[in-house]
Amino acid sequence: MKPTIALVGRPNVGKSTLFNRLTKSRDALVHDIPGLTRDRHYGHGLVGEKPYLVVDTGGFEPVVDEGIMFEMAKQTLQAVDEADVIVFIVDGRNGITPQDKIIANRLRQSTRPVWVAVNKVEGMNASVVCADFFELGLGHPVAISASHGEGVRLLMNEILEDFPEPEEEEEADHPIFAIIGRPNVGKSTLVNAILGEERVIAFDQPGTTRDSIYIEFDRNDRNYTIIDTAGVRKRGKVTDVIEKFSVIKTMQAVEDANVAVLVLDATQEVSDQDARIASFVLETGRALVVAINKWEAADQFQKDMIKREITRKLGFLEFAKFHYISALQGQGVGELFGSIDQAYAAAMIKIPTPKLTRGLEIAIERQQPPIAGKIRPKMRYCHQGGTNPPVVIVHGNALEKVPDSYWRYLEHHFMKMFNLQGTPLRVQFKKNV
Numbered sequence: 001m002k003p004t005i006a007l008v009g010r011p012n013v014g015k016s017t018l019f020n021r022l023t024k025s026r027d028a029l030v031h032d033i034p035g036l037t038r039d040r041h042y043g044h045g046l047v048g049e050k051p052y053l054v055v056d057t058g059g060f061e062p063v064v065d066e067g068i069m070f071e072m073a074k075q076t077l078q079a080v081d082e083a084d085v086i087v088f089i090v091d092g093r094n095g096i097t098p099q100d101k102i103i104a105n106r107l108r109q110s111t112r113p114v115w116v117a118v119n120k121v122e123g124m125n126a127s128v129v130c131a132d133f134f135e136l137g138l139g140h141p142v143a144i145s146a147s148h149g150e151g152v153r154l155l156m157n158e159i160l161e162d163f164p165e166p167e168e169e170e171e172a173d174h175p176i177f178a179i180i181g182r183p184n185v186g187k188s189t190l191v192n193a194i195l196g197e198e199r200v201i202a203f204d205q206p207g208t209t210r211d212s213i214y215i216e217f218d219r220n221d222r223n224y225t226i227i228d229t230a231g232v233r234k235r236g237k238v239t240d241v242i243e244k245f246s247v248i249k250t251m252q253a254v255e256d257a258n259v260a261v262l263v264l265d266a267t268q269e270v271s272d273q274d275a276r277i278a279s280f281v282l283e284t285g286r287a288l289v290v291a292i293n294k295w296e297a298a299d300q301f302q303k304d305m306i307k308r309e310i311t312r313k314l315g316f317l318e319f320a321k322f323h324y325i326s327a328l329q330g331q332g333v334g335e336l337f338g339s340i341d342q343a344y345a346a347a348m349i350k351i352p353t354p355k356l357t358r359g360l361e362i363a364i365e366r367q368q369p370p371i372a373g374k375i376r377p378k379m380r381y382c383h384q385g386g387t388n389p390p391v392v393i394v395h396g397n398a399l400e401k402v403p404d405s406y407w408r409y410l411e412h413h414f415m416k417m418f419n420l421q422g423t424p425l426r427v428q429f430k431k432n433v
């Protein structure tokens with residue numbers, strides 16, 4: 001499992017700057033997708049061979065005890081409990097503030113490893129600045145500059161030292177789908193509707209609060225595993241002390257699944273949180289089915305509104321199938337399986353090299369890559385580099401000059417040509433040597 005790193009600290013210390021830097025290496029593999037939410041808080045990163053997940057907890061406001069800030073603090077506390085590693089960021093130009101001390105007090109109670117990152121120290125004497133922050137009682141501070149990149153690699157190497165390199169994952173032989181979405185959209189109700197009729201083969205109790213429940217079952221002679229991120233049903237009495245929604249649990253579930261089922265609420269607006277979860281799925285490259293739940297309860301105005309909002313806020317999910325369902329009444333659940341099967345098959349497809357290369361030739365015949373300067377990029381052949389998502393590796397010359405628009409054109413072309421519904425597809429360029 002990839003370790004999850006939570007970034008905490010008071011506002012303006014540089015959390016989102018560090019988040020962007022930590023997710024940059026990975027983002028480089030995925031070119032810009034128009035409309036993908038800019039305001040990201042969960043992402044993937046890679047240092048050397050070691051991948052990790054990272055969460056920017058946003059504002060940690062322990063002094064305010066009501067309203068939105070309180071909610072944020074609650075989510076942050078939860079992330080602190082669920083993460084594998086905490087990076088506590090402080091501002092090296094400001095010295096310790098009372099808020100830093102409050103956060104440090106809370107972090108000292110944590111059983112997780114905590115790293116103090118003293119940020120904004122470019123051009124300063126690192127050891128002098130760090131000495132000030134020993135007082136926080138969280139061990140040896142590490143000096144960094146999130147905006148300039150100084151010290152970040154060193155910090156990450158130290159953090160990841162104790163985590164093993166990931167093993168080659170075995171490919172799943174059946175759909176493993178995660179039911180995800182923000183609180184109260186109807187995830188538990190949907191899980192119950194799905195499992196109500198099916199034969200449960202195996203059932204995995206969560207080990208910790210951040211673990212989802214994994215349930216293997218048969219449906220129409222096919223084998224499935226559902227990952228239940230709501231997962232409060234079986235916990236009995238302790239239910240109300242556990243936050244139902246967990247960002248880290250959702251991230252891990254998406255990682256473990258090969259298909260994500262994103263549940264939205266038809267009676268509510270599409271929220272930023274919905275968009276963030278969706279963009280995380282897309283970054284991970286998982287197949288996706290979207291279920292707009294509570295359809296029976298939505299009036300015409302709400303139906304029109306959610307359809308508009310989906311186009312506006314979730315336009316980057318055009319590869320996914322959308323279903324309008326009622327988990328409560330069990331409507332549309334069967335059709336959902338049709339799309340899960342289809343998305344899984346598309347994600348796992350294996351296309352022979354000659355077929356793919358022929359596909360590339362057809363794409364070029366229809367539209368050549370534009371000339372850049374005096375050079376026209378030359379694409380020669382391609383082969384498949386992976387599944388879930390399918391990756392098409394294109395070989396040729398001057399491929400670094402291919403613009404994003406052509407990149408997208410190629411992705412669309414392959415998806416259409418091989419009838420891939422429900423999975424993203426990635427095109428990567430390899431220079432010939």
Ligand code: GDP
Pocket residue numbers: 009010011012013014015016017018119120121122144145146147148
């Ligand atoms: P957040 O509120 O903790 O997410 O903080 P931001 O990442 O938004 O950063 C707050 C401000 O600090 C912004 O103006 C950043 O440009 C600035 N900042 C972040 N990292 C550094 C750094 O390493 N050095 C300097 N000088 N400024 C930084």
Ligand code: GDP
Pocket residue numbers: 181182183184185186187188189190230244293294295296297325326327328329
């Ligand atoms: P979760 O937090 O995402 O697991 O959401 P729950 O499954 O606990 O559902 C939240 C609330 O929405 C509960 O009161 C459910 O009864 C209700 N709900 C779930 N599905 C539907 C539906 O299809 N229609 C309607 N009207 N209500 C639903």
